[in-house]
Amino acid sequence: MIVVMRPQALPAEIDGVCDLIRSQGLEAFVSEGQERVIIGVVGRDIESVAHIGTLPGVEQALRVTHPYKLASLEHHPDRTRITIGDVPIGVGAPLVIMAGPCSVESRDQLLTTARCVRREGATVLRGGAFKPRTSPYTFQGLGDDALDLLAQAREETGMPVVTELTDAAQIETFDRRVDLIQVGSRNMHNFALLRALGQTRKPVLLKRGFGSTIEEWLLAAEYILAAGNSNVIMCERGIRTFERATRNTLDLSAVPVLRELTHLPIVIDPSHGTGRRALVGPMALAAAAVGADGLLIEVHPDPPRALSDGDQSLSFPEFGALMDELRRLEFMRATDPLPTKASLPPAGVAGERERIDAIDVELVRLLEERGRLALSIQASKGFDAHGHDVERERALVRRALDGATGVMDEDELRTVLAAVIRASRAMQRRHAAA
Ligand code: PEP
Ligand code: MN
Secondary structure: OEEEEOOOOOHHHHHHHHHHHHHOOOEEEEEEOOOOEEEEEEOOOHHHHOOHHHOOOEEEEEOOOOOOOOOEOOOOOOOOEEEEOOEEEEOOOOOEEEEEOOEOOOHHHHHHHHHHHHHHOOOEEEOEOOOOOOOOOOOOOOOHHHHHHHHHHHHHHOOOEEEEOOOHHHHHHHHHHOOEEEEOHHHOOOHHHHHHHHHOOOOEEEEOOOOOOHHHHHHHHHHHHHOOOOOEEEEEOOEOOOOOOOOOEOOOOHHHHHHHHEOOOEEEOHHHHHOOHHHHHHHHHHHHHOOOOEEEEEEOOOHHHOOOOHHHOEOHHHHHHHHHHHHHOOOOOOOOOOOOHHHOOOOHHHHHHHHHHHHHHHHHHHHHHHHHHHHHHHHHHOOOOOOOOHHHHHHHHHHHHHOOOOOOOHHHHHHHHHHHHHHHHHHHHHHHHO
């Protein structure tokens, strides 16, 4: 901290400031300029002199370090990777799509949505059970029944679930039943709740308060971290500004700003961030482009009939189109895959050759299996119909490229896949003719 004294400050006032600093076990470095005195404060517990700016003779006190520590990049220079159920998010992991309804409304609504978003490529299912609504007269969520339905959806689809917690008394239940605990925008300042979340090790999705600065939001994260839970994910969901064309103003600059300040993963919620269905896709793409680690997107089987946030919920085809676009723009791949044990070859050239031979044998086995499946599909369609489907083949190439790690460039991979498809068609023709 740097304390700037007024030009007219008396020697006794300067001594008073230095005495306070030293009484707190900190060091004071006084430098006397032509016009005024400046005092540098050094030590661990700068907070203990946070009120120094109010002392007589002081013009201003300037902080030079962040008030949060555990959340800061200075404290933790390697970016954090967290797992939600078995889904990694953060450095090196592919973009995580969390999708589902604003509120869980019924078994059918949740399960059809879960199946749709899973099929389209989402890996985490969202669904509000306890809804912190602005009006007490609107739908408040199905509560515990919604948690049961989320558990069923997880069981059926294998997707981990995220839902909002509104009361510290729910922590024990959420710890058992939920994979990612959401703290809503309205609760970002509920410090008792944040502190209580230090009791669990479950990841917490901390939404930004709609009237909060990035520093306040990071201090909210600090509450959870300092209470013992290191699994915090930051979620930007729009802030309240004078603008009325959108429900909130989605602060996408929060992504690069947070990247400079914190190691924690960052998620963008373009649904609450805009409040309008037509804007969700463009802002989701922009969020991916600016480097978000994940997206939180509201999807509903019949948005006009949704019990909450229908205006900003995507229909199934709209969500599918967004996922196609995210893939087309290559946002769905890992940025820095961490090598897994299985992909590491045995040491030495001999070991590497041995592994290549094994891969070739496995490739032939996989191609044979693929061929048998293609023939079976063709047989089920009747031998006078085409066994292949050009649209599906294009989608297949796109999907296959998603899994690529960059060792082979896109042209090389396309060449290999095109050869596989050509051989598959030739085989289908030969069997159809036979
Ligand atoms: C939500 O995600 O359903 C929600 C209520 O969000 P927020 O807290 O950002 O308003
Ligand atoms: Mn909502």
